[in-house]
Amino acid sequence: MTELRTSETKLEFPYSRTTGPVIGAFLAGLREGKVLGIKGADGRTLVPPPEYDPETGGYLGVELVEVGPLGTVQAWAWVHDPLPKHPLDHPFAFALIRPDGADSAMLHAVDAGDPAAMRTGLRVRPRFKTEPTGLITDLEAWEAAE
Amino acid sequence: MTERCAVIGIGQTHFKKRRDDVSMPGLLREAIDRALEDAELSIGDIDAVVIGKAPDAFEGVVMPEIFLADAVGATGKPLLRVHTAGSVGGSTFIVGAHHVITGIHDRVLAVSWEKQSEGNAQWGLAGGRSGGIGAGGAFAPWIRAYIEESGAPEYIGWMVAVKDRRNAAKNTYAHLKMPDITLETVKESPMLWDPLRFHESCPSSDGACAVVLTNQAGARRSSKPAAWIDALSVRSELGQFPGRNPVRPQAGVECAHDVYRQAGITDPRREIDMAELYVPFSWYEPMWLEGHDIAGPGEGWKMVDSGETDIGGAFPVNPSGGVLSTNAIGASGMVRFAEAAMQIRGTAGEHQIDGVRTSLAQAYGGAAQYFAMGIFRSS
Numbered sequence: 001m002t003e004l005r006t007s008e009t010k011l012e013f014p015y016s017r018t019t020g021p022v023i024g025a026f027l028a029g030l031r032e033g034k035v036l037g038i039k040g041a042d043g044r045t046l047v048p049p050p051e052y053d054p055e056t057g058g059y060l061g062v063e064l065v066e067v068g069p070l071g072t073v074q075a076w077a078w079v080h081d082p083l084p085k086h087p088l089d090h091p092f093a094f095a096l097i098r099p100d101g102a103d104s105a106m107l108h109a110v111d112a113g114d115p116a117a118m119r120t121g122l123r124v125r126p127r128f129k130t131e132p133t134g135l136i137t138d139l140e141a142w143e144a145a146e
Numbered sequence: 147m148t149e150r151c152a153v154i155g156i157g158q159t160h161f162k163k164r165r166d167d168v169s170m171p172g173l174l175r176e177a178i179d180r181a182l183e184d185a186e187l188s189i190g191d192i193d194a195v196v197i198g199k200a201p202d203a204f205e206g207v208v209m210p211e212i213f214l215a216d217a218v219g220a221t222g223k224p225l226l227r228v229h230t231a232g233s234v235g236g237s238t239f240i241v242g243a244h245h246v247i248t249g250i251h252d253r254v255l256a257v258s259w260e261k262q263s264e265g266n267a268q269w270g271l272a273g274g275r276s277g278g279i280g281a282g283g284a285f286a287p288w289i290r291a292y293i294e295e296s297g298a299p300e301y302i303g304w305m306v307a308v309k310d311r312r313n314a315a316k317n318t319y320a321h322l323k324m325p326d327i328t329l330e331t332v333k334e335s336p337m338l339w340d341p342l343r344f345h346e347s348c349p350s351s352d353g354a355c356a357v358v359l360t361n362q363a364g365a366r367r368s369s370k371p372a373a374w375i376d377a378l379s380v381r382s383e384l385g386q387f388p389g390r391n392p393v394r395p396q397a398g399v400e401c402a403h404d405v406y407r408q409a410g411i412t413d414p415r416r417e418i419d420m421a422e423l424y425v426p427f428s429w430y431e432p433m434w435l436e437g438h439d440i441a442g443p444g445e446g447w448k449m450v451d452s453g454e455t456d457i458g459g460a461f462p463v464n465p466s467g468g469v470l471s472t473n474a475i476g477a478s479g480m481v482r483f484a485e486a487a488m489q490i491r492g493t494a495g496e497h498q499i500d501g502v503r504t505s506l507a508q509a510y511g512g513a514a515q516y517f518a519m520g521i522f523r524s525s
Contacts, residue, residue, distance in 0.1 A: 015206035015265050020169025050216060051171050057189050057219035059175070 021062045022051045030138040033128045036064040037102050044103035068099035070145055073122040078115040093118050111141040151246040152365040152372035153487040155185025155358030161321040161472045164263040165352035171217030174259050177354035185358035189219035193251035198228040198238030198258040199476030203270035205261055235479025236509030236518030240378045246359050253364055259354035260474035282339035282347055288392045289429040290341055298447035304332040305450050306428035307346045314467025316496035321351045321472040346428035353474035355481045373487035377408035377521040385513030394437045401517035402438035409521040414440045420462040420489055420499050421506040422482040426469045465497040479509030483520055490522045
């Protein structure tokens with residue numbers, strides 16, 4: 001008799017994440033086509049907005065500030081063969097994008113068509129979904145604004 | 147180097163079925179801010195942070211210690227995560243205290259929580275694989291065994307439920323408050339896991355608990371009374387093995403004897419003034435009274451029957467309302483330690499017991515296989 005060396009198991013469960021007053025407002029902003037940040041204790045504008053200051057741990061309040069709409073690519077990596085869970089079904093770049101008016105960058109997708117079109121310093125604009133649901137994917141991708 | 151360790155700050159959130167008014171970081175911070183205010187400290191005064199919660203599958207947050215570092219004030223500081231299933235709140239408290247007792251840190255924040263509404267604990271316990279009998283289903287046969295061995299009448303479980311839910315009505319932070327509950331209410335509630343009825347079972351709660359621990363120098367700087375730790379112990383054993391007695395797990399017996407020895411206690415029923423025991427299902431009150439040798443074999447249920455474990459009794463158990471009334475699983479063990487410390491400090495409010503000088507805290511987890519216990523004194 002041959003032993004069974006593996007036993008397949010599949011874990012799946014639909015969790016419900018409570019967003020709180022800050023991430024909740026950020027997601028509500030995306031639904032309305034806006035990117036929102038928050039002022040840190042040192043005066044920097046942080047995007048996405050944290051609830052607690054990354055330097056001091058202090059509470060930052062719930063007053064958010066709109067940034068962008070344009071942003072600048074600060075770093076990027078081209079995805080040649082997107083997987084089913086990737087944000088776009090054709091080749092794209094994962095990039096750190098600093099929206100205008102923000103002092104930090106957010107990780108998102110740039111729909112640039114070709115890696116030759118990508119560079120650090122590229123100016124990009126957000127493209128929102130026409131039917132938003134209040135998720136980060138409401139911001140479908142960024143595209144070149146030059 | 148050995149320091150004495152004291153609790154100088156205690157904070158709890160209000161526990162509810164669903165705290166959708168706050169994020170998970172916000173939930174922890176609510177308890178932390180209350181503990182820091184109680185300790186008259188700010189988050190920058192803390193030297194190290196220890197956090198604990200039950201399995202990640204409960205809320206689907208993998209590595210919460212990374213997700214929550216900012217909110218718990220651990221930026222640039224030592225941060226440890228503890229995990230011992232349902233007893234984790236107790237063992238998190240103990241790991242935090244060890245930081246102080248060893249002289250490594252002066253002021254330590256320990257925090258534990260569960261935000262059960264974000265997932266499903268029964269699914270999490272089963273790891274998505276087993277039949278999902280739930281905690282009650284696992285414990286029900288052992289409870290049946292206790293009832294048969296001890297000859298306890300069926301109403302003992304109902305009495306514990308009535309006592310704990312009425313006690314919870316005196317506790318600002320408790321989840322289920324039922325000041326008018328009667329034996330009839332419990333008796334007529336649906337059978338969930340025979341012999342356990344609905345009102346003999348704990349709820350699923352969202353909530354957090356935090357404590358600030360410090361040494362003698364730190365306690366002297368506080369203007370409020372401290373609860374001094376006289377004994378701490380953890381023990382564990384496999385959840386099943388041939389010859390195991392799950393009604394009276396050996397790890398629980400040895401954990402109890404270890405804290406009694408450390409505190410110089412030879413007659414716990416007389417020398418301990420009150421206890422907060424982890425009782426998620428009513429029958430675990432008499433089972434732990436016997437399992438920790440507070441009562442002799444078959445005597446635990448008689449302590450319940452005579453009213454000895456009521457707030458006005460000779461050995462009050464769970465004046466807070468206990469796990470039976472409030473169960474944010476990861477927090478529940480720490481709440482036992484916090485409540486036992488509050489009774490020493492005289493800060494328990496409406497459920498305060500007069501003249502508590504020695505208190506016992508106990509948490510258990512897994513298949514009644516992890517134990518964490520502590521003894522507090524007023525000096």
